Amino acid sequence: MADRIIFFCTIVLAAVYFYATAQIPSLEIGDPLGPRAFPRLLGIGLLITAGMLFMEMWRARKAERPRSERSQPVECGHFAVVAVAVVWTGLYFAVFEWLGYAIATTVYLLALMMYFNRGRRTANILTSVLFSFISYLVFSRLLDVTLARGILPF
Numbered sequence: 672m673a674d675r676i677i678f679f680c681t682i683v684l685a686a687v688y689f690y691a692t693a694q695i696p697s698l699e700i701g702d703p704l705g706p707r708a709f710p711r712l713l714g715i716g717l718l719i720t721a722g723m724l725f726m727e728m729w730r731a732r733k734a735e736r737p738r739s740e741r742s743q744p745v746e747c748g749h750f751a752v753v754a755v756a757v758v759w760t761g762l763y764f765a766v767f768e769w770l771g772y773a774i775a776t777t778v779y780l781l782a783l784m785m786y787f788n789r790g791r792r793t794a795n796i797l798t799s800v801l802f803s804f805i806s807y808l809v810f811s812r813l814l815d816v817t818l819a820r821g822i823l824p825f
Contacts, residue, residue, distance in 0.1 A: 673749040674728050674731075675728070676749070676753070678721055678724050678725055681720060681724065682718075688713070689714045695707050759779070759782060759783070760779075763776075763778075769822070773804055773823060774803075774821055775819075775821065776803040777803040780798070780802060781799040784798060
């Protein structure tokens with residue numbers, strides 16, 4: 672049941688994301704791809720991910736043995752995890768400008784990784800810190816994308 676909820680939420684998120692991407696104005700001069708190229712690639716990635724999840728659900732359904740007609744109850748823990756992740760993401764968005772991309776993303780990823788990848792503290796810390804700072808440097812230095820600086824001086 673949790674896979675179905677995640678699949679449905681991914682499809683809805685992709686649809687909203689594509690709608691928001693269509694609202695980005697395009698300029699007649701400059702880059703021929705325009706500012707919509709990267710967001711569209713992310714939207715396509717969301718759809719591909721949803722498709723992969725659907726195929727996994729399809730294969731699992733075929734592999735299952737027939738069960739009784741009685742339906743299985745949905746565990747409340749799944750909804751709680753999704754709700755906490757949504758609230759955590761909202762908090763990430765709320766402090767993003769103030770803390771800046773590098774710090775906010777590090778804290779956001781670290782908390783999620785500590786929950787979902789328990790027991791691997793060193794790997795979680797290294798992954799969240801390195802991903803945040805390397806992606807910040809790639810976007811701000813190489814691609815000239817302005818990201819929120821926040822409280823850091825760089």
